[in-house]
Amino acid sequence: MPSNNNLKLQDNPYLAHRHPTQRDTGSSRSKSLGVKEPLYGFLPRKVNGDQVRRALEHEINPFTEQPHSAQYKEILDARKKLPVYAQMDDFYKMFTNNQIIVVVGETGSGKTTQIPQFIVYSDLPHTKGKIIACTQLRRVAAVSVAKRVADEMDVELGRHVGYSIRFENMTEPGTTLLQYMTDGMLLSEVMNDPNLERYSAIILDEAHERSLATDILMVLLKASAKKRADLKIIVMSATLDALKFQKYFSVRSNEAVPLFKVHGRTFPIEIFYTQEPEPDYVEAAIRTVLMIHRAEAPGDVLLFLTEEEEIEDVCLKIKLEADDLIDQDPDAVGPLTCIPLYSSLPPQQQQRIFDPAPPPRTKGGPLGRKIVVSTNVAETSLTVDGIVYVVDPGFSKQKVYNPRIRVESQLISPISKASAQQRAGRAGRTGPGKCFRLYTEKDFKNELEEQTHPEILKSNLSTAVLTLVKIGVKDLVRFDWMDAPAPETLMRALELLNYLAALDDEGNLTPLGCIMAEFPLDPQLAKMLIVSPEFKCSNEVLTIAAMLSVPNVWLRPNNQRREADAAKALLTIPDGDHLTMLNVYNEYVNNQHDRNWALTHYLSARALAQADNVRKQLERTMERFEMELVSLSDPVKIYQNVRQALVCGFFMQVAHKEGEKGNYLTVKDNQVVALHPSCGMDTQPEWVIFNEFVLTTRPYIRTVTEVRPEWLLEYAPTYFDLSSFLDGETKRALQRVVNKKAGKSNRDTTKDTRARTRKQK
Numbered sequence: 001m002p003s004n005n006n007l008k009l010q011d012n013p014y015l016a017h018r019h020p021t022q023r024d025t026g027s028s029r030s031k032s033l034g035v036k037e038p039l040y041g042f043l044p045r046k047v048n049g050d051q052v053r054r055a056l057e058h059e060i061n062p063f064t065e066q067p068h069s070a071q072y073k074e075i076l077d078a079r080k081k082l083p084v085y086a087q088m089d090d091f092y093k094m095f096t097n098n099q100i101i102v103v104v105g106e107t108g109s110g111k112t113t114q115i116p117q118f119i120v121y122s123d124l125p126h127t128k129g130k131i132i133a134c135t136q137l138r139r140v141a142a143v144s145v146a147k148r149v150a151d152e153m154d155v156e157l158g159r160h161v162g163y164s165i166r167f168e169n170m171t172e173p174g175t176t177l178l179q180y181m182t183d184g185m186l187l188s189e190v191m192n193d194p195n196l197e198r199y200s201a202i203i204l205d206e207a208h209e210r211s212l213a214t215d216i217l218m219v220l221l222k223a224s225a226k227k228r229a230d231l232k233i234i235v236m237s238a239t240l241d242a243l244k245f246q247k248y249f250s251v252r253s254n255e256a257v258p259l260f261k262v263h264g265r266t267f268p269i270e271i272f273y274t275q276e277p278e279p280d281y282v283e284a285a286i287r288t289v290l291m292i293h294r295a296e297a298p299g300d301v302l303l304f305l306t307e308e309e310e311i312e313d314v315c316l317k318i319k320l321e322a323d324d325l326i327d328q329d330p331d332a333v334g335p336l337t338c339i340p341l342y343s344s345l346p347p348q349q350q351q352r353i354f355d356p357a358p359p360p361r362t363k364g365g366p367l368g369r370k371i372v373v374s375t376n377v378a379e380t381s382l383t384v385d386g387i388v389y390v391v392d393p394g395f396s397k398q399k400v401y402n403p404r405i406r407v408e409s410q411l412i413s414p415i416s417k418a419s420a421q422q423r424a425g426r427a428g429r430t431g432p433g434k435c436f437r438l439y440t441e442k443d444f445k446n447e448l449e450e451q452t453h454p455e456i457l458k459s460n461l462s463t464a465v466l467t468l469v470k471i472g473v474k475d476l477v478r479f480d481w482m483d484a485p486a487p488e489t490l491m492r493a494l495e496l497l498n499y500l501a502a503l504d505d506e507g508n509l510t511p512l513g514c515i516m517a518e519f520p521l522d523p524q525l526a527k528m529l530i531v532s533p534e535f536k537c538s539n540e541v542l543t544i545a546a547m548l549s550v551p552n553v554w555l556r557p558n559n560q561r562r563e564a565d566a567a568k569a570l571l572t573i574p575d576g577d578h579l580t581m582l583n584v585y586n587e588y589v590n591n592q593h594d595r596n597w598a599l600t601h602y603l604s605a606r607a608l609a610q611a612d613n614v615r616k617q618l619e620r621t622m623e624r625f626e627m628e629l630v631s632l633s634d635p636v637k638i639y640q641n642v643r644q645a646l647v648c649g650f651f652m653q654v655a656h657k658e659g660e661k662g663n664y665l666t667v668k669d670n671q672v673v674a675l676h677p678s679c680g681m682d683t684q685p686e687w688v689i690f691n692e693f694v695l696t697t698r699p700y701i702r703t704v705t706e707v708r709p710e711w712l713l714e715y716a717p718t719y720f721d722l723s724s725f726l727d728g729e730t731k732r733a734l735q736r737v738v739n740k741k742a743g744k745s746n747r748d749t750t751k752d753t754r755a756r757t758r759k760q761k
């Protein structure tokens, strides 16, 4: 029967939906090969494991209609070994019969790479025009997994399989079937498409981490599922306590949605603790890695650290010490490569974690070892195969928010027991492993919290609240939160949005707020950009917004600090760091985006190129709202107007100088802070605006620019209403400005009246 094209079409609803030309090419090729179409007999949402396995073994790729490559077959063999692959039949049964499923499974069992593909074969997005989304918490994971899955499906990345992260969209509408994206991107899509009509299935991955955006998406998706019976939702988690999710998504209170459990294989892991607390975890980590390299059997090492700078520094030190070991005795230890992994790393370099360990230097010599030094991204988001040893100092960089003083910062904090267990688990993927915890067993038991707190309980919620109000959520307190945020945090967010005039006094979105929500920026940045055309400096403010949205552009290598600082001084504008950012970008453009120019000035060419890209994207959003791109020609006036626009966005982040010791007091919140050492201003002006509060050896404000108090009173009169200030030096200083202004205008009025009277005479 397959040779009869008409009959086959009727039998096969999948083909009946397809474009005529696609159908023709597909079937004629299959016919010439004498086999059935790869998806012959597939009914959307009614497929089973047998059908899919047959399709996977087929000569032809059903999506590109090209023969499968040799690499495809090789990868398919690897996929077959993943625990989740063996459970394909059960998965399809559960997926067919349920709208919402919770999936749990050990990291590395194949959840992120395989489940979305299973769903592609069930939902057949190319026939229905509705696609599949899988969220990731980290940009680096979204990119890396999309690349892997594109390879597995034998398609080009960015076409049938793509990714979407802030400021970078690698998808092709009409072609893309499966899209990996950060949870933040999906959340911003909800604003314009509340029921996510574009998608037939949404997979929320890494739900156990409870990121802010995923928590909000859970609430919204639960509601959408009630309205759209055809929308499937899969909540995936790497920890086994899934009951909370199962209960949350259940329609009736005593019922839970079904759980799909992936039976992962893990090998035993031996755990070692230190006898005494380590005073310096970085130094201890380096020592432990070298100890493993010298004394332990072959196998790669995964070391968890907290941030980019620390990771790069440690990689360098490990490499130097390992070279020393080899110099001392070339036969004693094998070669070692140290590979960093963190989110802002360029994609090609991220892929290096999958490279094999270096080969022995001589035939029969000691084996090489790969050391991956990573942030938390390797805890559950990315699996590095072949890890036998894990070194866990017990820290990660975590968000901390203090609503009272409105300060959100990233602090290096102890991890939870759940995290420590996940980290240890990375060592037992391919065989028995060892985990070296750089803290005592007593501290593990008594000091570490059981679970990491959901991000919603420790974040500034202003961006999230703006999104929710834009979607039309009226009552944030009675919103169906999985864990409700503190009322004070919600209040602070509403208050900030009200001061920024994004919300009116009743909490309704204003036209300004509506536009602010459309920018992929914090509300303060969005506001500053939206007002900038009024100050005739939107070109400049756009550049500053872009520069503030990318990683730090300044390079400061440990051994060239003096040279780097001198180079920076040449580009510094003494009135403020925001203006310096503007100047750096302009010089970069004047020098034709030249990488070498950037490098000789100790600037990161990659960060600058990113700023360029972000700027273009923000420019497109501005065009959508018909915001003018303008500049003034008078350079002095430009700087002044830019600073005024800054005030319109950041008037709640102002500090006033107290005394002569270089201390500043943040306005209203009264925190004693100092200018960060990276600050380029040559004086200590009385009033400054800052972009960031950082807590290291002491509280600092970073990225700082001088402002005038008159602007604060003029552009933010409600916030700077003096009756709302506590008595103190700041209030007195503002009062003097008010008095001076009043005196001046009184004199002006008197002068005016006199002139008029004289005229009348």
Ligand code: CDP
Binding pocket: 082, 105, 106, 107, 108, 109, 110, 111, 112, 113, 114, 144, 145, 148, 354, 380, 381, 382, 383, 385
């Ligand atoms: O999501 P889960 O932790 O359950 O596993 P996964 O991310 O789907 O990874 C399954 C396997 O895919 C890993 O063990 C790797 O062998 C492979 N993989 C890869 O080679 N490259 C990637 N970028 C991601 C996964």
Ligand code: MG
Binding pocket: 108, 111, 112, 113, 205, 380, 381
């Ligand atoms: Mg995963």
